[in-house]
Amino acid sequence: MTADTSLIPVMDLLGGQVVRGVRGDRQAYRPIESALCRSSDPATVAQVLCTHCAATRLYVADLDALMGGPAQFGVLHTLLEAVPGIELWLDAGFADAAAAAALMTRLGNMSAPHVVPVYGSESLRSREAMAQAFDRSDELGARAALSLDRRDGRPLDPAGCWEAPELWPQRVIVMTLERVGTGAGPDLETLRSVRQRAPAATVIGAGGIRGPEDLAPARQAGADAWLVASALHDLQLPPAARAAS
Template structure:
């Protein structure tokens, strides 16, 4: 089994959280408290440098980028940072959550060619946007402290879901508290054929067998890579 993105049996997708043009370090999903990242993988928190550092630690085919200014404040996507990341890691697909909630904004982003949009349930007012976009986008089913975020119908009606879904447990992001296996299994039960990616709480390689058993085909990871608790040899064999 090899490390990497979409074609590997289990995908590790490195994460970059952007705030004010820099990569920040997630801690328990408390976004206002995120500070510019200090990591052995990069000499600075500049997005391009961190992207290169993450891929030196884990040669993935995808990166997930959360534009926190767009998600929290409703600003347009940070095109400069996204362009810098794309130029730094050519050939790597970017999954980008920039608080997309309007079809026009999604279409404008798709026209840039900078990546694939992620529709976070927390950002949605129109639950039908997910259905209309289909597999052009990835759905992130967001929750915090056991509460589903966004329209209830979006969490309850799997007929609207695309084929790739992130199960995002925000309170566990950057916490090292362990992944939300129960939440993952609940989504798997409603969508047995979807490709599910866990997000939040990975401690290290000890969590990978349970994630697979709960139905995940991959995991979004930041802290465990920066702290070198997860390394490519953990998926080798």
């Protein structure tokens, strides 16, 4: 979107609708009210967000699955059809590689290659599961991403992901949940720390972007990209074509 840092639009799915994420308090999420697209229909929102950002990647958090329910397979299929060619980064509460592989099998041979499984540190069950999830000799493991999740300064991390940078994959997300949807500004200190520990990784920030003024500092802190939702829906970030002009 700009020369400063690229944006990856985000959708939180709950009960078949796009909802607005605030501080990671999933029980309190409500259907999105958006000045950008005026709809909570997943396919509509996906098309508008990807067009607005000229995005080739779309991050989806399946909140039904993250809260222990079944993944929203029908919605995921619809999204892949609505935005053909998109790389869909999917966090569906994967506890291990087997869980991700099972979901890919259900999505089918045509859809699965377009999906990047995102393993959240809050969801991975063990250090062993983490190592298996990012086994680069496995096709699925080679394209997987890790989300290092934290809230209020504390890692959400039963498997000890934060303390095992030797096991981190090529793509690492720094997810500061208390800043999601709050307009509090990005957590650049934590992002710098992760960048220092993984200098060769692709590091993606998440949470807190308020507008264009935050993008250059994010890049300077080491972000290759940033996950964004609220600033897009609130029209705080211009369309890609205008931002590039």
